[in-house]
Amino acid sequence: MSDKHLIELFDVSKEYDGDAALKNIDLYVNHGEFLTLLGPSGCGKTTMLRIIAGFVMPSSGRVLMEGRDVAHIPPYKRKVNTVFQKYALFPHLNVFDNVAFGLKIKKLPKAEIERRVNTLLELVNLKGYGKRWVEQLSGGQQQRVAIARALVNEPEVLLLDEPLGALDLQLRKGMQVELKRMQQRLGITFIYVTHDQEEALTMSDTIVVLREGVIQQIGAPQDIYNEPRNAFVADFIGESNILPGMMACDYRVRFNGREYPCVDAGFGEEQPVEVVVRPEDVDILPLAQVGGNGMRGVVKSTLFMGVHYEIQVVSDGYTWMVHTTDAVDVGWQVGMQILPDAIHIMRPRP
Amino acid sequence: MKRTVFAAPYAVWMAIFIFAPMLLIGYYAFTDGGDFTLANMRAGLDAMYMQVLIRSIWLAFRATLLCLLLGYPIAYLLSRMKHGTATLLSVFFVVPMWMNFLLRTYAWQVLLDSGGILNSLLISLNMPGQQLLYTEAAVLLGMVYNFLPFMILPVYTVLTKMDASHIEAARDLGANGMQTFFRVVLPLSMPGVISGVTMVFIPAITTFAISRLLGGGMFMLYGDLMENQFLLLNDWGSGSALSFILLILVIISMAVMRRAERQAGEEGAKLW
Numbered sequence: 001m002s003d004k005h006l007i008e009l010f011d012v013s014k015e016y017d018g019d020a021a022l023k024n025i026d027l028y029v030n031h032g033e034f035l036t037l038l039g040p041s042g043c044g045k046t047t048m049l050r051i052i053a054g055f056v057m058p059s060s061g062r063v064l065m066e067g068r069d070v071a072h073i074p075p076y077k078r079k080v081n082t083v084f085q086k087y088a089l090f091p092h093l094n095v096f097d098n099v100a101f102g103l104k105i106k107k108l109p110k111a112e113i114e115r116r117v118n119t120l121l122e123l124v125n126l127k128g129y130g131k132r133w134v135e136q137l138s139g140g141q142q143q144r145v146a147i148a149r150a151l152v153n154e155p156e157v158l159l160l161d162e163p164l165g166a167l168d169l170q171l172r173k174g175m176q177v178e179l180k181r182m183q184q185r186l187g188i189t190f191i192y193v194t195h196d197q198e199e200a201l202t203m204s205d206t207i208v209v210l211r212e213g214v215i216q217q218i219g220a221p222q223d224i225y226n227e228p229r230n231a232f233v234a235d236f237i238g239e240s241n242i243l244p245g246m247m248a249c250d251y252r253v254r255f256n257g258r259e260y261p262c263v264d265a266g267f268g269e270e271q272p273v274e275v276v277v278r279p280e281d282v283d284i285l286p287l288a289q290v291g292g293n294g295m296r297g298v299v300k301s302t303l304f305m306g307v308h309y310e311i312q313v314v315s316d317g318y319t320w321m322v323h324t325t326d327a328v329d330v331g332w333q334v335g336m337q338i339l340p341d342a343i344h345i346m347r348p349r350p
Numbered sequence: 351m352k353r354t355v356f357a358a359p360y361a362v363w364m365a366i367f368i369f370a371p372m373l374l375i376g377y378y379a380f381t382d383g384g385d386f387t388l389a390n391m392r393a394g395l396d397a398m399y400m401q402v403l404i405r406s407i408w409l410a411f412r413a414t415l416l417c418l419l420l421g422y423p424i425a426y427l428l429s430r431m432k433h434g435t436a437t438l439l440s441v442f443f444v445v446p447m448w449m450n451f452l453l454r455t456y457a458w459q460v461l462l463d464s465g466g467i468l469n470s471l472l473i474s475l476n477m478p479g480q481q482l483l484y485t486e487a488a489v490l491l492g493m494v495y496n497f498l499p500f501m502i503l504p505v506y507t508v509l510t511k512m513d514a515s516h517i518e519a520a521r522d523l524g525a526n527g528m529q530t531f532f533r534v535v536l537p538l539s540m541p542g543v544i545s546g547v548t549m550v551f552i553p554a555i556t557t558f559a560i561s562r563l564l565g566g567g568m569f570m571l572y573g574d575l576m577e578n579q580f581l582l583l584n585d586w587g588s589g590s591a592l593s594f595i596l597l598i599l600v601i602i603s604m605a606v607m608r609r610a611e612r613q614a615g616e617e618g619a620k621l622w
Contacts, residue, residue, distance in 0.1 A: 055518055075521040082522045088515035092537040101533070102523035153523065 005064075006031050006156060006189055007052060012061030014047055014213075021047045023213045025061070029157070029191060034183050036192045036200040039210035040236070045193045046085075048210070049159050052191065054078050066156075081150035082159040086166065087142050089134040095121070095145055096130035102153040120148040123182065140171045147182075157189045164199065176202055197237045201225060209233050230346050234276040241282070241320055244348070245275040253345055257316050258295065260338065264345040274346045279310070280323040281342030290335030299332045375597070378590035394591030399575065403595070406572040409486075410554035413493035414501075417550045418543065420494065421501030425542075426535075428502070429509035440506065443499045455492055455563045462488055462564070484566035492560040500549035508542030509535070541611060548607040552600055572596060 007029040014022040022044045029035050037045035050056040051063060054075035063070050070078060081102070089098050096117055097104075103113045121127055124144035134142060143163060150158055163179075164172045180203045183190045194200055200207050201221040209216040209224065209232075217229040228234035231242050245255030250265035255275045267273055290296060297315030311328060313320045313336060320336065328334060379390050393399075424443075428436045446454060461467050462482040469479045482488060516538060520530040558573025567574070572592070579589030 053522060055521075074526075075518070076524045076526055080522075082519070084515050084519060086515060088513065088519040090516060090519070090534060090538075092540075101520070101525075105524045105529055105533075149519075149523065 004030065006033075006066060007191075008062075008064040008067075009048075009051075010062045010064070012048075012051065012058045012063060014044070014051065014056065015059045020213050022051075022058070025213075025215060027208060027215065027218070029189060032187050032189055034180070034190045034192065034203060034205045036194060036204040036207045037210060038194060038197060038200040038207050038236075039216075040195055042212075043210040044213040045195075045210050046161055047213075049082075049161055049191060049193050052157070053080055053082050053159050079156040080159060081153050081155040081157075082161065083143075083146045083150050083163045085161045085163070087146040089142055089145055089149070091134055093134070094130065095126065095132050095134065095137070098134060098145055099130075099149045099152050101149060106153075116152055117148075120152045123151070124148045139166055140175065143167065143175065147179075151182075151186070151188070155188065157191060158183075160190060160192045162193055162195070164194075164196075172199075179203065201237070209236065211236075228276060228344060228346070231274045231276060231349055234344065234346070239279050239321060241277045241279065241318075243275045243277075243318060245273050245345070247271045247273050247345065251340075253343060256318050260343060261340045262343040262345060263341050264343075267345060267347070272348055274348050276344040276346060277320075277338055277342055279321045280308075281338060282313075282320055282322040282324075283337040283339075284311075284313075284322060284324045284326050284328065285335035285337055287333055287335050290337075295336040295338075297334060297336055299328050299330050299334060302328060302330060372597075375590045375593050378586045379594045382587060390587040390591035391594070393588045394595055399592065402570055402575050403572050403599075405569070406555055407599075409490065409493070409569075409571065410551055410557075413490055413497065413554045414547055414551045416490065416494045417498050417501040418547065421498055421546060422505055422543070425502045425505035425509055428506050429512075436506075436510075440502075443502055447499055451496060452559060452563075454496065455560055458488070458492055458495065459483060459563055462491075483564065484568055486565065486569055488564040489561050489569055489571075492564040493554050493557060496560065497550040497554060500553070501546035504545035504549065505539060505542040508539045512538055544607055544611045548604065551603060555600070555603075556596060 005028040007027075009025050009027045012022060012025040012027075013020065025048065027048075037048055039045050047056060051058050054070070054073065057071070065078065065080075090101065093101070099117045099120055100113050103116060108116075117130070118127070121130060124147055126141060126144050126148065129137070129141070129145075134145065137145065143166075146163070160179075164175050167175060176199060179190075192200075192203065201224075204221055206218065207221055207224050208218050211232055217224055217233045219227075224233065225237055228237060228240075231240075234240045235242060243255045245253050247264075247267040247269065248254050248259060249269050250267075251262055253260055253262045253264070253273065253275060285294075287296070295315055297313035297320065300312040300314050300319060302312075303310040305323075308323045308325050309327065311322050311324060313322055313334060315336065322336070379394075380386055380388070382389065428439055431439070459466075463469070464479060464481065464483065466483070468482060473479050512535070516534055517530055520534040525533060556573050558571060558577050561567075561569050561571045561574055576589055576592045576596070579585050579592060583589075
């Protein structure tokens with residue numbers, strides 16, 4: 001337990017009427033970190049956020065902020081602010097008063113409130129919108145007001161609950177960049193909830209992958225993508241070919257009727273495993289380059305994706321998903337190659 | 351066949367029971383049995399009648415205020431209860447409304463009478479009996495009792511429909527319970543409050559039976575006055591003039607409420 005951790009969760013569980021929403025969560029969040037809670041709906045990510053915000057009490061376990069137990073500290077006394085999923089802007093107040101809400105509660109001098117609100121409105125590119133009513137704003141603008149309303153209180157931590165979920169794709173991309181820039185500029189810790197793996201990969205310093213209330217993996221985006229700890233993570237983060245396999249011995253794995261060299265060890269001999277190969281790690285070769293016992297297949301479908309083609313190749317009864325820049329046609333015979341470090345070995349799912 | 355055809359029976363109903371009586375009121379108010387005259391209106395604006403009108407407004411105002419002060423907390427508590435409990439409790443407020451208005455008011459007469467239940471109770475406790483019936487307070491009590499559900503229901507509806515995330519947002523931004531209530535819950539429930547005030551104030555200002563049954567005719571209200579003109583004095587001219595004045599007053603107060611409602615948000619209009 002080091003004091004540089006801003007938030008720490010120890011063995012936190014939460015049950016709703018006997019159903020476990022979170023199971024034995026251990027997690028710490030550092031100062032200035034952009035941490036993303038990622039998982040499909042119902043995985044407990046929002047519950048975790050609400051526990052940190054103080055809206056939900058954990059059934060067991062401890063939550064520390066700056067080393068102090070916050071079990072009995074209500075939401076309004078925590079140095080945490082939330083950007084809600086549907087913004088939850090106050091419809092009876094205009095933009096200025098929405099943003100000023102927290103400062104007025106703190107009874108700050110009028111001049112200071114005005115200065116800070118205007119600074120924040122400028123930060124979120126809404127200068128001059130103070131007098132507008134919330135319902136006159138577009139979804140993207142409401143989103144910015146919600147962010148300004150939370151940030152104006154200068155929280156230690158900003159909690160964001162799927163904040164971009166209601167925006168269209170283009171706006172979402174823009175806001176992702178903007179949010180990340182804001183976070184870096186202000187140096188505030190962000191805890192960000194999303195089910196969008198791409199969003200998580202682009203923005204985060206650390207990703208926490210959750211499934212059915214259990215943490216699957218914690219790590220930097222690159223680690224999570226390149227070294228998924230289990231098949232669920234591999235499947236959820238990006239697209240994957242997942243095959244059942246058998247570890248012959250260290251550095252040798254057998255799947256789909258062939259034996260391949262790999263870089264993983266320590267699974268024992270003749271142990272069942274799951275093999276994960278990313279679609280972009282399968283190389284397509286002309287038939288001529290494939291040796292006598294090389295991997296071959298027939299192209300089943302191709303889909304042009306802009307930069308690359310997404311093709312399906314049937315080989316020994318398994319349909320591989322492959323991303324390639326080579327143009328091939330349906331029905332072609334092609335050779336395939338997978339390098340040892342592109343083969344990820346995982347213990348099978350229970 | 352146009353769909354408007356189906357509205358025809360309603361239009362006929364409105365013509366017979368709403369427009370025709372109003373036209374008749376206008377006719378009697380501005381004629382003396384054939385010729386146009388302003389004499390009825392002049393009589394209707396007589397200082398003595400105005401005094402009754404002001405007393406009626408003042409009493410209706412106090413009844414509305416009491417209904418609000420009682421009804422809002424009740425609606426708030428109901429809205430925070432479990433759904434089943436709240437439904438059960440709201441039945442207690444609604445069931446008396448199924449009984450005839452006059453019967454309910456007669457019941458209070460029995461309760462408040464000098465030989466009634468409340469006084470019997472006081473005397474059995476060796477306390478002096480009180481004159482409860484035929485006081486202004488009794489009239490006010492009757493109004494509040496009769497109109498309270500009309501305040502509770504719209505406020506309750508608005509409060510239960512309120513988005514819980516607004517309350518969470520207020521808590522998140524540092525507001526404690528009181529601050530959350532006064533800065534978020536109360537303003538957001540204004541459409542319900544305005545509906546409730548309208549639903550109470552307008553029947554309260556036109557009421558006549560309550561003041562006669564519980565006030566014993568000692569507190570003549572505008573409704574009683576009109577009734578007397580028509581049924582006691584058989585003076586349809588000045589009775590219609592008084593009706594006309596009250597009608598205008600009601601229209602003005604409805605317009606004021608509508609304005610307030612629009613400012614408080616669109617939701618209120620959908621409540622009734």
